[in-house]
Amino acid sequence: xxxxxxxxxxxxxxxxxxxxxxxxxxxxxxxxxxxxxxxxxxxxxxxxxxxxxxxxxxxxxxxxxxxxxxxxxxxxxxxxxxxxxxxxxxxxxxxxxxxxxxxxxxxxxxxxxxxxxxxxxxxxxxxxxxxxxxxxxxxxxxxxxxxxxxxxxxxxxxxxxxxxxxxxxxxxxxxxxxxxxxxxxxxxxxxxxxxxxxxxxxxxxxxxxxxxxxxxxxxxxxxxxxxxxxxxxxxxxxxxxxxxxxxxxxxxxxxxxxxxxxxxxxxxxxxxxxxxxxxxxxxxxxxxxxxxxxxxxxx
Amino acid sequence: xxxxxxxxxxxxxxxxxxxxxxxxxxxxxxxxxxxxxxxxxxxxxxxxxxxxxxxxxxxxxxxxxxxxxxxxxxxxxxxxxxxxxxxxxxxxxxxxxxxxxxxxxxxxxxxxxxxxxxxxxxxxxxxxxxxxxxxxxxxxxxxxxxxxxxxxxxxxxxxxxxxxxxxxxxxxxxxxxxxxxxxxxxxxxxxxxxxxxxxxxxxxxxxxxxxxxxxxxxxxxxxxxxxxxxxxxxxxxxxxxxxxxxxxxxxxxxxxxxxxxxxxxxxxxxxxxxxxxxxxxxxxxxxxxxxxxxxxxxxxxxxxxxxxxxxxxxxxxxxxxxxxxxxxxxxxxxxxxxxxxxxxx
Numbered sequence: 001x002x003x004x005x006x007x008x009x010x011x012x013x014x015x016x017x018x019x020x021x022x023x024x025x026x027x028x029x030x031x032x033x034x035x036x037x038x039x040x041x042x043x044x045x046x047x048x049x050x051x052x053x054x055x056x057x058x059x060x061x062x063x064x065x066x067x068x069x070x071x072x073x074x075x076x077x078x079x080x081x082x083x084x085x086x087x088x089x090x091x092x093x094x095x096x097x098x099x100x101x102x103x104x105x106x107x108x109x110x111x112x113x114x115x116x117x118x119x120x121x122x123x124x125x126x127x128x129x130x131x132x133x134x135x136x137x138x139x140x141x142x143x144x145x146x147x148x149x150x151x152x153x154x155x156x157x158x159x160x161x162x163x164x165x166x167x168x169x170x171x172x173x174x175x176x177x178x179x180x181x182x183x184x185x186x187x188x189x190x191x192x193x194x195x196x197x198x199x200x201x202x203x204x205x206x207x208x209x210x211x212x213x214x215x216x217x218x219x220x221x222x223x224x225x226x227x228x229x230x231x232x233x234x235x236x237x238x239x240x241x242x243x244x245x246x247x248x249x250x251x252x253x254x255x256x257x258x259x260x261x262x263x264x265x266x267x268x269x270x271x272x273x274x275x276x277x278x279x280x281x282x283x284x285x286x287x288x289x290x291x292x293x294x295x296x297x298x299x
Numbered sequence: 300x301x302x303x304x305x306x307x308x309x310x311x312x313x314x315x316x317x318x319x320x321x322x323x324x325x326x327x328x329x330x331x332x333x334x335x336x337x338x339x340x341x342x343x344x345x346x347x348x349x350x351x352x353x354x355x356x357x358x359x360x361x362x363x364x365x366x367x368x369x370x371x372x373x374x375x376x377x378x379x380x381x382x383x384x385x386x387x388x389x390x391x392x393x394x395x396x397x398x399x400x401x402x403x404x405x406x407x408x409x410x411x412x413x414x415x416x417x418x419x420x421x422x423x424x425x426x427x428x429x430x431x432x433x434x435x436x437x438x439x440x441x442x443x444x445x446x447x448x449x450x451x452x453x454x455x456x457x458x459x460x461x462x463x464x465x466x467x468x469x470x471x472x473x474x475x476x477x478x479x480x481x482x483x484x485x486x487x488x489x490x491x492x493x494x495x496x497x498x499x500x501x502x503x504x505x506x507x508x509x510x511x512x513x514x515x516x517x518x519x520x521x522x523x524x525x526x527x528x529x530x531x532x533x534x535x536x537x538x539x540x541x542x543x544x545x546x547x548x549x550x551x552x553x554x555x556x557x558x559x560x561x562x563x564x565x566x567x568x569x570x571x572x573x574x575x576x577x578x579x580x581x582x583x584x585x586x587x588x589x590x591x592x593x594x595x596x597x598x599x600x601x602x603x604x605x606x607x608x609x610x611x612x613x614x615x616x617x618x619x620x621x622x623x624x625x626x627x628x629x630x631x632x633x634x635x636x637x638x639x640x641x642x643x644x
Contacts, residue, residue: 015468018548022464025457029517033495034483040494051500097387100380113631114388120627122577124595125619128602129398132609140397140414172391176635229489232579236599251489258493259584268493276490283485
């Protein structure tokens with residue numbers, strides 16, 4: 001992206017003050033509610049504090065404590081399992097649906113709209129809906145299938161169920177991105193390949209997919225970043241970390257540690273920082289690939 | 300804006316030809332289908348990286364986003380495609396349909412009949428219980444609406460101001476500062492809820508309206524970024540002309556720049572409404588009791604308290620989702636395009 005055009009004209013000399021006025025509110029918000037909290041979380045991570053008793057400085061104790069805590073290890077593992085279950089399926093299904101939509105059949109536009117519906121809804125509300133659908137005795141799924149599976153309280157099934165609901169709610173959104181990417185591929189490229197005798201299968205793997213690379217990478221990275229932070233639907237489906245902690249992903253652990261398990265704000269801060277470091281690393285890796293358009297990908 | 304202006308700005312920035320066209324403000328010769336122009340944006344980015352072939356040949360997807368068929372029709376493949384598309388659509392809509400149906404069933408019918416049976420008779424008793432009596436679902440809706448309204452106005456106004464400064468003014472450390480804005484995009488909510496909570500407790504604002512809105516109402520770095528990109532596409536000549544005609548900076552911003560950017564601003568408005576209507580973690584943490592409960596928290600609490608009472612709970616999820624679903628029905632095209640534009644979260 002070219003750097004901003006420099007325009008020199010006399011009327012543009014007194015911009016400093018105006019800029020100050022225009023930027024003041026958002027700068028305040030940024031400083032007070034994004035940057036300052038990072039400093040606070042660093043400070044909290046060095047203290048033991050439960051909000052009731054006075055804060056006590058403990059140095060790196062919380063770090064040793066958390067990093068050797070099997071509960072936290074379990075949370076990291078569960079988070080990775082969640083990401084690994086969700087992302088490949090979400091991406092593959094999204095790509096598949098996008099390819100079908102680009103076949104240009106009448107009505108494709110309507111399907112596109114339908115697929116996005118879950119994505120507009122609160123993950124929490126969707127989680128509650130699915131909690132009923134997956135309920136063991138009066139839930140819709142068991143009812144329809146005529147079975148009595150404990151989808152959400154069986155330790156072997158809880159994580160796949162939670163991942164499945166997440167995939168269900170995200171596929172449409174992923175589809176939209178791939179659709180936009182596929183539509184942008186110039187028709188001439190495809191036609192040239194067709195003239196050379198390539199069949200549809202080959203055109204997909206050897207031409208469309210490589211050209212979709214940037215879209216694919218964008219979807220992967222933003223997907224991974226948001227999956228690492230997943231909370232709402234998991235909270236709704238399996239509160240308190242799920243059966244035997246099998247869905248106790250990192251966001252859920254931070255919440256439980258800080259607000260449900262005796263207010264261990266110091267320990268929770270350490271966990272939040274670990275998550276932060278992981279997310280920053282992912283983002284930086286992504287930036288290396290997307291140096292030119294950093295910011296579309298940061299969300 | 301005259302077409303001469305546009306041509307000139309295009310010529311002056313050859314590398315940004317496409318962008319200038321994409322950002323051509325509405326009203327300046329935008330045809331109906333041109334709404335799609337917004338949606339092209341990420342694609343344009345993707346394209347620029349797909350190598351020389353794509354770069355030489357800027358794709359011009361059809362405005363509606365529909366794809367012209369590229370090949371001879373293959374009936375069997377078409378039937379299979381429709382089959383998959385329809386099944387996927389049913390799987391997508393199914394849970395919604397089931398939950399809406401359940402919301403209109405009596406608990407007795409729910410307990411005695413299969414889940415797929417339609418409500419018979421259709422009853423609104425679940426909604427009546429939800430809004431009247433013990434559950435008091437009116438308050439969460441009112442609170443959420445107020446929170447969303449305040450955040451929406453604040454975030455848009457302050458983001459527009461900042462974006463204008465970054466796009467059109469020259470001042471010291473502008474690029475450094477913008478870089479800082481961008482860097483804060485990396486800070487996820489889940490990392491800062493604990494310090495924010497501590498800050499709210501220390502300042503006595505826990506469980507207040509201000510705790511719900513303050514962290515979000517001063518603008519979002521993401522909105523600033525998107526708006527700045529758009530504002531940069533507005534020709535400086537236009538602004539200079541207005542200035543010569545005696546318009547002050549404030550007037551230029553609100554009466555020229557903002558009206559020319561209705562598309563991106565409505566996109567951002569939708570993003571803000573959706574993400575804050577649906578926000579859950581922060582309100583869950585910072586509010587206790589009923590006073591400032593938002594709709595998502597109320598729904599979660601209802602579910603955990605009346606676990607087996609699914610007709611009532613499905614009425615609650617219906618109420619929680621209905622406003623956004625109605626908004627989606629009204630603005631589906633803009634929303635679908637917004638998503639491909641921004642990848643908003």
